[in-house]
Amino acid sequence: MKAQEASTLIPLWLLILLQVGISASSLIVEIVAGRMIAPYVGMSLYTWTAIIAVVLAGFSVGHWWGGRIASLPTELALRKTGWTMIAAACTTAGATLLLRTFAGPVVEGMNHPLAAITTLSALAFFLPSLFAGVPAPILTVAAMRNSNRSEQALGAMFAAGAIGAIAGTLFAGFVFVPWIGSVMTLLVITVVYAIAALICFWLGKVPSRGYVTSISGVGLAFAIGFWALSLPSVCDRESSYYCIRTVALSENSEDPVNLMVVDHLAHGISARDAPRVMFTEHAAMLDALPRMRMGRTDFTSFHIGGGTYSVPRAWADRGIKDITISEIDPEVTEIAVGNFWFDPATATILHRDARVALRRSAQQFDVIVGDAFTDIAAPEHLVTLEFFELVASRLSADGIFAMNLIDNVDRLDALAAVVVTLRDVFPSVEVWTAEGPPQPGERRVFVLLASASDSAVSTIETRTPDLTRFQVLANAFINSILRQKNAQILTDDHAPLAYLMGFDPAVD
Known part of the structure; x- marks a missing residue:
């Protein structure tokens, strides 16, 4: 009581x-x-x-x-x-x-x-x-x-x-x-x-x-x-999306090279005095392959993800104009400008999700570059049939879509699923990677080229920063993987990409 x-x-x-x-x-x-x-x-x-x-x-x-x-x-x-x-x-x-x-x-x-x-x-x-x-x-x-x-x-x-x-x-x-x-x-x-x-x-x-x-x-x-x-x-900067750090890789202050770390992943590397040099395999392929396919500098491009803005910076240095970049985090852009020497005047920057940005845009692009694929935090809404159909609708008649992808060579389930999904939209889907046999357990970097026709060449050489040769994998090999994996098309309703990639830690 x-x-x-x-x-x-x-x-x-x-x-x-x-x-x-x-x-x-x-x-x-x-x-x-x-x-x-x-x-x-x-x-x-x-x-x-x-x-x-x-x-x-x-x-x-x-x-x-x-x-x-x-x-x-x-x-x-x-x-x-x-x-x-x-x-x-x-x-x-x-x-x-x-x-x-x-x-x-x-x-x-x-x-x-x-x-x-x-x-x-x-x-x-x-x-x-x-x-x-x-x-x-x-x-x-x-x-x-x-x-x-x-x-x-x-x-x-x-x-x-x-x-x-x-x-x-x-x-x-x-x-x-x-x-x-x-x-x-x-x-x-x-x-x-x-x-x-x-x-x-x-x-x-x-x-x-x-x-x-x-x-x-x-x-x-x-x-x-x-x-x-x-x-x-x-973090050097804690944004609404990421914990962002800049790491100096060069001991020579007169020739700086910086690494951007987003959360726990190495996201990109740039050198102040060498804007055309890429320091990672996926950036090197995303830089060189679209230029190889276009064969000119007067093409328009839309970039999914900014990061260090290495590819747009290299293209602007080559005189390529009409560059549009969709980077969801404005703080990433600020750091790219301040620490990775990107000139924002060389491109149109949209601080919103790439899928939303593409849907709102009525412009046709010659090249669309997908550089948002990382580790087990892969953006599933950017690898589905519905998204690829949106990409195709924003490409010019002879345009190409280039996207990076990381997968374990012992599995390749994610690669198979993305390829079969792209093939449902594009007549030609090529898989490019570094030349040479994979090592057991290797997390391999691939770049997929999707367009109306195949490339005229099957190999290219570019700096990463050392001169590296990349090759397109034979269709017969890719088809054998698709049959073995019985790959299913990824959709907005069901895209278990992280599961398909496996659970191994990786560095982008």
């Missing part, structure tokens, strides 16, 4: 506010988890699957624990909730430190990348989710005890949790990560959890001595958070 009488002093609106704030914070942490893990293992379907599973597991254990605490008298239950909020603040603040400490050993020590992704997710974000899951049943029971209409109070608390989750998701993606970055966002959530803890202690009428201890707990959480904030950032 005393517990129930005490609970009548708690305004329902305050319990609802606590529920909204804690629920929103827990979802913000979940979204931030994906951003923070990406520099170590990339961002893919598998990354999000692991994160969501770990966070839901934490919530589940927390709700179960909270249900047991909720059976206690209200004031005692609220005091215990305050301590779980202190624990949530400390573990949230410490997630950055755990990632920095264990990411290297976990990724290097585990052969299977999915195991590494799941382990990292659990190490950094299981405990924050567990402690954040405890208050919901306790606050809900307190609200029901506080109300003459317990059913309505129950509905209000469930609605508050859902509203908080929605708000947290929106604020994480549209406000916190783009404006202040992941580590600072976790510090903000640490503050929210600390405030929630103090409110719970106040509602639970904690003794004065308990307040001293609780303030010490809050201080520990802040100390951990500011320690994490003081560490050097993993």
